[in-house]
Amino acid sequence: MASPERERKRKRDANGNPRAVVATQSQQTVKIVAKPSGSHPPLLATVHGVQIPPTLKFDAFVKSTTSTKRDADGKKISDTRQDYRLHAQTARIEYDGTAEGEDGLSYYVGVYDERSGNVEVYKAPFLHVRRTVRRLKEREGEAPEKASAGNILASRQALSAAFGNRTSRKALLDEQINAITASTLGTTASDSVVSAISSAVDTATASLPSSESLRSGKGNSKYIPPTHDDEEGVTVNNIYRLDEMVEGKVLSGCAAAVRGWEEVVNKGGDPESTISPHYVASRIRAVIESGTSVTTRLKILRLIEHIIHLHRLFASSFASTVYRPKIYEKLSADDKSITAYLIDTFTDAKNNNPNDRQLSRTKQTKLYCYLLIFCLKVEEDGKMDLWDLVQDLQVDRKEVEMAAREIGARVQPFAENIVRMMGFSKDEAREHRIVKLAVPLVFPKAKMMMRKK
Numbered sequence: 001m002a003s004p005e006r007e008r009k010r011k012r013d014a015n016g017n018p019r020a021v022v023a024t025q026s027q028q029t030v031k032i033v034a035k036p037s038g039s040h041p042p043l044l045a046t047v048h049g050v051q052i053p054p055t056l057k058f059d060a061f062v063k064s065t066t067s068t069k070r071d072a073d074g075k076k077i078s079d080t081r082q083d084y085r086l087h088a089q090t091a092r093i094e095y096d097g098t099a100e101g102e103d104g105l106s107y108y109v110g111v112y113d114e115r116s117g118n119v120e121v122y123k124a125p126f127l128h129v130r131r132t133v134r135r136l137k138e139r140e141g142e143a144p145e146k147a148s149a150g151n152i153l154a155s156r157q158a159l160s161a162a163f164g165n166r167t168s169r170k171a172l173l174d175e176q177i178n179a180i181t182a183s184t185l186g187t188t189a190s191d192s193v194v195s196a197i198s199s200a201v202d203t204a205t206a207s208l209p210s211s212e213s214l215r216s217g218k219g220n221s222k223y224i225p226p227t228h229d230d231e232e233g234v235t236v237n238n239i240y241r242l243d244e245m246v247e248g249k250v251l252s253g254c255a256a257a258v259r260g261w262e263e264v265v266n267k268g269g270d271p272e273s274t275i276s277p278h279y280v281a282s283r284i285r286a287v288i289e290s291g292t293s294v295t296t297r298l299k300i301l302r303l304i305e306h307i308i309h310l311h312r313l314f315a316s317s318f319a320s321t322v323y324r325p326k327i328y329e330k331l332s333a334d335d336k337s338i339t340a341y342l343i344d345t346f347t348d349a350k351n352n353n354p355n356d357r358q359l360s361r362t363k364q365t366k367l368y369c370y371l372l373i374f375c376l377k378v379e380e381d382g383k384m385d386l387w388d389l390v391q392d393l394q395v396d397r398k399e400v401e402m403a404a405r406e407i408g409a410r411v412q413p414f415a416e417n418i419v420r421m422m423g424f425s426k427d428e429a430r431e432h433r434i435v436k437l438a439v440p441l442v443f444p445k446a447k448m449m450m451r452k453k
Contacts, residue, residue, distance in 0.1 A: 032110075035120045042109040045086060045097050045127045052095065052129075061085040084125045092162045094134050097127035135162040223366040224373075224407050229441050236382035236437050240373050240407075242296075246303065246341065253335025254302035261298060262288060277308045279388040283378060292380060300374050306333050307371050308392050310342045314359040315394065324355040345370070368393075368403035376409070376437045383436035386411075390431075397431060408441025 043060060063083045068076055086097030109124040135158035157175075160168045225245050228234055242251075264271040265288050272281035280301050287297045313330055314320050322330075324343065333339045346367045347357040359367070375389060376382055386404070390397045401411050412434045414422075419429045 029117060030112075031118045033118050033120050035122050037123045039082075041122055042124045043084060043086060043097075043127055044107050044109065044124045045129050047129045050095070050129060050131050053090065056088050056090070056095070058086045058088040058095070058097070061087065082125070084127060086127055086129060089134070092134055094132045095129055096132065097129040099125060100128045133158060133162050135159070223362070223369045223403070225370075227408065227441060229408070229439050234439060236439070237377060239437065239439065239441065240377075242300075242377065245370060245373065247337075249337050250335075250341045251296075251299045251303065253333070253338045254299040255295075257302050257334050258295060258298040262294075275305065277305050277392045279375070279392050280305045280308075282388060287378065290380060297378050300378055302334070303338070304371060304374050304378070306331070306338055306342060307346070307367065307374075310346065311359075311364075311367060311393055314347075319358070320360075321350055321356055321358045324357055327357065365399075365403055365406070368400055369407050372400070372404055372409070372435065373407055376435070382438065383434055386433045386435055387431060397433065401433060401435075404435045405442075405444050407437070408443050409435050409437045410442060411435055 039062065040060070045058075061084070063085075065081045065083060067079050067081070069079065071077055084099065086095070088095045105126075107124050107126045108121050111120045111122070112118075113120065136155065157172055160172050164172070225240055227239055228241065229239050261271045261284055265285055271284055275281040275284070283301060284298070287301065288294055309331055310327075313327065314322060327343060328336070328339055331339055331342070333342075343357055346359065346363050348360045348363055350356040350358040371389070375384055386397060386400055390400050393400070404411050414424070414429055414432050414434060424432065
């Protein structure tokens with residue numbers, strides 16, 4: 001076998017110059033034949049900066065557009081133009097090939113046939129392939145150009161939805177779950193969309209206080225039912241409407257016990273001996289003897305008794321938490337609808353568990369507010385002494401006073417002549433407060449944050 005050095009020398013002549021390579025001449029003549037492209041010509045495409053999967057298959061489309069114009073002699077000339085497109089897509093990316101302007105050049109594709117020695121030449125349209133993220137293209141049903149030209153946040157969200165991991169897609173879903181878009185409102189016109197949004201906002205904010213009422217102090221409490229003190233002909237008894245505070249079936253559940261009280265009083269008996277809340281026991285006989293709305297006021301007294309028992313149950317429980325079935329077991333209400341009303345109105349679910357009920361700070365204040373409104377409905381003149389109610393609840397008097405101010409009532413001490421007539425000492429007089437509900441209501445002022453200078 002010849003060495004590499006000898007092999008190199010064989011390719012050179014005696015003078016060391018490279019030997020000339022003699023070209024082999026072919027006797028075959030190549031003929032170029034122009035062929036019509038027809039409706040499905042070959043297509044040339046560029047893919048600058050795009051890496052296309054090797055298994056990706058493109059579909060070709062063509063659209064014919066015919067235009068008519070006149071020449072210099074006024075004759076009509078029809079011109080048919082073919083618009084070619086390429087399209088392919090994966091799970092996340094779409095590839096579109098379109099003709100972008102004219103560069104003044106014509107492109108052809110030649111097909112060589114060895115047997116005939118002919119090269120068939122076809123005119124080939126030249127297309128540019130670009131890729132688009134499908135989430136950007138499909139966003140809000142916009143065209144791809146408009147979708148791609150969205151703001152940075154929308155583009156980032158679309159890319160995160162297409163290429164993000166499970167954590168990023170979940171975070172994006174949490175942000176968009178309550179988004180109001182054209183797709184969520186349906187295929188309505190812009191006016192209808194605005195009307196739908198305005199209607200939804202009005203419905204959601206109907207129960208919220210206005211800025212004027214917040215500045216004036218009216219309606220700034222979340223513990224009280226709706227007030228009607230601005231209506232014409234309003235009285236103390238209907239400032240807070242009973243039917244808006246408690247359902248009729250709940251009061252109907254108190255009817256049996258009320259009839260028992262009336263029978264005992266009419267027979268000369270003493271129903272107070274079987275009732276533990278002193279406020280309720282001290283007012284049954286006075287309500288029956290007054291003859292004014294006796295049945296309704298007695299039903300409210302019976303409901304007050306149940307509310308006080310509910311408060312005592314939670315006050316004596318660990319962490320102010322009671323298991324829901326235990327409430328039905330320990331709270332001897334006249335009807336199950338009464339217990340259900342008390343649980344749903346004055347207790348919260350602890351740790352999102354509907355069976356574990358707790359008396360939170362908010363619900364406790366609401367209980368005091370409702371209890372005071374019910375008590376003032378029992379009183380004929382719309383005013384009462386807090387002493388009996390505070391003793392029944394076994395709480396600090398200031399907490400009940402705060403609830404009284406939340407319902408718009410006025411809290412005042414006893415007059416000096418009343419204190420002397422009742423024989424109260426200074427310490428005893430300090431614990432007695434008169435709560436009076438009158439029009440106009442006086443709510444505590446909303447606290448405003450001071451602006452930093």
